[in-house]
Amino acid sequence: MRRHRASILPISDVRLPQCLLGSEAQLAAFAAALPPEHAARCVFAPLPEIFADARSLVHAWAGCGMAAPATGDILHLRFGSVRMARVLKGARNAAVVAEVVRAQPLASSGHPFASGLHLPAAMERIFAYAPIAVPPVRVDGTSLPVELLRPCLDADLAAVRRRRGRQSAGGLDMVSFADFDSGAWAAGPVPGVPAKSDVPMVLLPWNLDHPGSIVPDLLARLVRLQDVTAPRVRVLVLPFNYLGQTGLIRRLIAHVAAAAGDRAALAHVAIGRLTSLSSLPALRALSRTAWVEAGDPEHDWTMARMTAAGFRPLSLAGGEDRVWVEVDTRYGTLAYHPHILSLRELAALLDRTATPR
Amino acid sequence: MTDATLSAALDAAGATLCFDISPLVELQWTGIPVVAAGLAGALLTHARAHTRFFLGTDLVRTAAVQDALARGSGLALARELAAGRALDGRLKLAGRRGPSVGLFPSVKQVRRLFDIEISLFHDLSTLVLPQFHMPVNVDHHMDSLRDDLASNDLTVCVSQATADDLRAYLGVPAHRLVVAHNGTHVPPGFALDAANALAGGGEPYFLILGTREPRKNVMLVFDMLARSPALLERHRFVFAGRMGWLAEQQLLPPALKQAEEAGRVLFTGFLDQRAKFLAIAGAQATIYPSIFEGFGLPVLESLAAGTPCIASWSSAIPEAGGDVCEYFDPLSAADLERALGAMLARRAVDGRLADACRAQAARFTWDAMLGAIAAPLRKLLLARGAASPT
Numbered sequence: 001m002r003r004h005r006a007s008i009l010p011i012s013d014v015r016l017p018q019c020l021l022g023s024e025a026q027l028a029a030f031a032a033a034l035p036p037e038h039a040a041r042c043v044f045a046p047l048p049e050i051f052a053d054a055r056s057l058v059h060a061w062a063g064c065g066m067a068a069p070a071t072g073d074i075l076h077l078r079f080g081s082v083r084m085a086r087v088l089k090g091a092r093n094a095a096v097v098a099e100v101v102r103a104q105p106l107a108s109s110g111h112p113f114a115s116g117l118h119l120p121a122a123m124e125r126i127f128a129y130a131p132i133a134v135p136p137v138r139v140d141g142t143s144l145p146v147e148l149l150r151p152c153l154d155a156d157l158a159a160v161r162r163r164r165g166r167q168s169a170g171g172l173d174m175v176s177f178a179d180f181d182s183g184a185w186a187a188g189p190v191p192g193v194p195a196k197s198d199v200p201m202v203l204l205p206w207n208l209d210h211p212g213s214i215v216p217d218l219l220a221r222l223v224r225l226q227d228v229t230a231p232r233v234r235v236l237v238l239p240f241n242y243l244g245q246t247g248l249i250r251r252l253i254a255h256v257a258a259a260a261g262d263r264a265a266l267a268h269v270a271i272g273r274l275t276s277l278s279s280l281p282a283l284r285a286l287s288r289t290a291w292v293e294a295g296d297p298e299h300d301w302t303m304a305r306m307t308a309a310g311f312r313p314l315s316l317a318g319g320e321d322r323v324w325v326e327v328d329t330r331y332g333t334l335a336y337h338p339h340i341l342s343l344r345e346l347a348a349l350l351d352r353t354a355t356p357r
Numbered sequence: 358m359t360d361a362t363l364s365a366a367l368d369a370a371g372a373t374l375c376f377d378i379s380p381l382v383e384l385q386w387t388g389i390p391v392v393a394a395g396l397a398g399a400l401l402t403h404a405r406a407h408t409r410f411f412l413g414t415d416l417v418r419t420a421a422v423q424d425a426l427a428r429g430s431g432l433a434l435a436r437e438l439a440a441g442r443a444l445d446g447r448l449k450l451a452g453r454r455g456p457s458v459g460l461f462p463s464v465k466q467v468r469r470l471f472d473i474e475i476s477l478f479h480d481l482s483t484l485v486l487p488q489f490h491m492p493v494n495v496d497h498h499m500d501s502l503r504d505d506l507a508s509n510d511l512t513v514c515v516s517q518a519t520a521d522d523l524r525a526y527l528g529v530p531a532h533r534l535v536v537a538h539n540g541t542h543v544p545p546g547f548a549l550d551a552a553n554a555l556a557g558g559g560e561p562y563f564l565i566l567g568t569r570e571p572r573k574n575v576m577l578v579f580d581m582l583a584r585s586p587a588l589l590e591r592h593r594f595v596f597a598g599r600m601g602w603l604a605e606q607q608l609l610p611p612a613l614k615q616a617e618e619a620g621r622v623l624f625t626g627f628l629d630q631r632a633k634f635l636a637i638a639g640a641q642a643t644i645y646p647s648i649f650e651g652f653g654l655p656v657l658e659s660l661a662a663g664t665p666c667i668a669s670w671s672s673a674i675p676e677a678g679g680d681v682c683e684y685f686d687p688l689s690a691a692d693l694e695r696a697l698g699a700m701l702a703r704r705a706v707d708g709r710l711a712d713a714c715r716a717q718a719a720r721f722t723w724d725a726m727l728g729a730i731a732a733p734l735r736k737l738l739l740a741r742g743a744a745s746p747t
Binding site for chain 1: 483484485486487488490492493495496499500502503517518521522524525526527528648649670671672673675676684685686687688689692
């Protein structure tokens with residue numbers, strides 16, 4: 001569980017665990033796009049659900065040196081997955097949604113928000129980055145107005161480009177699966193320098209709020225397919241959405257380690273995060289290629305964002321095989337049966353990735 | 358609404374009120390079992406002739422429930438139920454003159470059994486903050502949540518915050534909800550025991566109440582002590598509560614191990630009601646850092662002992678604490694430290710603080726809670742065509 005510094009923070013003081021992908025990047029890009037006069041009145045509330053009434057808001061707002069507005073005057077925008085949409089009571093609430101399609105679990109939970117198809121009753125509107133196949137509805141089944149947002153993909157990237165020349169040394173954390181330590185990762189930063197290698201690196205975004213993700217199984221197949229002593233590619237996994245969940249990362253590494261058999265294979269797979277966009281050039285220097293899971297509900301936004309950030313994203317669509325994915329989530333155990341690349345498809349992908357253009 | 362009118366309303370309708378005792382079977386009573394016990398006691402005081410106790414579809418002997426209430430534990434009750442000695446046959450719902458009323462102090466074990474069903478909702482943290490719960494708990498509550506709401510004629514929320522959550526998240530109409538705040542009660546002997554125990558004085562300490570699990574947020578206190586270790590020179594910090602979920606993540610950080618070895622940080626584990634009262638009464642103040650509560654019973658328990666409480670302003674907690682608590686941001690160790698300093702300063706100058714605490718606690722009684730439920734129940738009985746009580 002990620003820990004925040006306060007319940008309300010001026011938007012300019014928000015330090016995100018990573019800023020390249022997912023809801024964290026959507027929030028950062030939104031904040032960067034705000035005119036200064038609006039940004040000055042914009043605050044970040046990591047847990048809006050803990051506010052009961054105006055009294056608690058007054059307490060929290062005072063902590064950031066600003067007078068609390070009347071609750072009715074507050075517009076609360078919730079970035080992130082539909083399943084984690086929460087409301088600020090008394091405010092006008094809207095969900096900002098980057099999920100286009102959400103695969104339904106085969107075995108679901110009784111939790112009304114677990115499916116990602118329902119929003120709280122007090123939610124008034126959806127702002128979407130792209131047309132949604134099946135827009136979420138309120139928990140009582142009533143539909144909500146959906147308004148398309150002009151894709152706010154790169155206001156933060158543009159701001160960094162304007163500051164070119166002031167690249168910071170930190171801001172890119174990475175550590176191999178073999179060396180991962182969850183305590184150090186949670187405490188951060190973990191500035192890692194990959195060993196010099198002629199083996200190309202590929203980026204693999206991993207949505208932590210997508211329990212049906214094939215990323216763990218894809219990596220397991222990859223380490224079985226590759227020669228430990230002469231791998232075709234190295235992989236840098238980039239987790240996003242609620243990055244404080246180090247337990248998921250530990251489970252991923254254990255899953256891959258079990259598949260690899262030889263722990264030496266774990267040296268070729270790393271976990272990473274970009275905590276500052278000023279280190280984007282350092283990440284681009286490592287790799288320009290990204291594999292993006294086609295079944296990820298945020299696939300479209302991730303593809304667009306990676307392109308805007310100067311990468312060459314490759315959508316991992318289709319797949320001859322299917323895998324059973326059963327995951328213990330905060331909503332209970334959910335089961336999925338997604339498609340995944342077969343070993344021969346994965347081998348072909350390695351060929352395409354490893355061959356310089 | 359007074360006891361006389363509750364009794365009269367049930368009498369006029371020929372109704373029997375059946376109270377689900379399932380929370381009382383717990384060995385250690387904290388939270389919901391305490392509420393169930395308080396409400397059961399109020400029913401025995403005010404509507405004894407019209408009250409029956411049940412578990413599942415079985416009647417439970419009133420004497421066995423009274424015995425458990427006197428003990429403050431469900432240990433003997435569970436044993437007597439298992440042996441069959443506390444049971445009193447099946448619920449007799451057929452062939453009655455008037456309607457049956459089922460009152461469930463927590464999640465319903467059976468539904469659509471009574472003519473009128475009422476259940477209590479304590480908090481919606483499993484719905485709103487599932488990340489702070491074990492998945493099995495989330496499943497348990499979510500499987501029953503909607504069916505409990507649908508089968509209820511009236512849903513009782515222990516705070517306005519919980520009622521507001523039901524409206525904001527699930528769209529439950531206001532007219533199906535009633536707010537009945539929890540109560541507190543200090544047995545007569547406790548205050549005397551505390552006065553005797555504290556006569557010798559002792560080193561000043563703060564008492565942190567709560568199970569060690571993520572939602573209760575004791576880590577915030579650790580954070581404060583780690584950033585300001587000088588606090589430990591003037592006060593001891595005593596943590597009372599059993600180990601809960603993800604206990605390994607609630608362990609004292611290595612930087613504070615020395616303080617534990619020196620006795621500046623203490624862990625008592627679970628305390629029964631009497632021991633808890635004594636611990637509270639002897640504290641400079643209690644600290645309640647919870648991230649989310651449906652009410653905040655420990656706050657009330659602190660105030661009832663005349664001990665001020667430094668509490669998180671989250672969720673329903675300010676409803677219980679009113680104006681006498683010093684509130685802080687549950688995500689900010691710096692703000693907790695500020696609140697702690699403010700409370701110490703207040704204690705130093707306000708000689709009537711203990712009285713103010715007790716006065717705030719006195720606003721919340723189990724009788725008042727029963728009264729808040731009884732008023733809409735009377736309307737339900739009238740709507741069912743029962744004779745109007747006079």
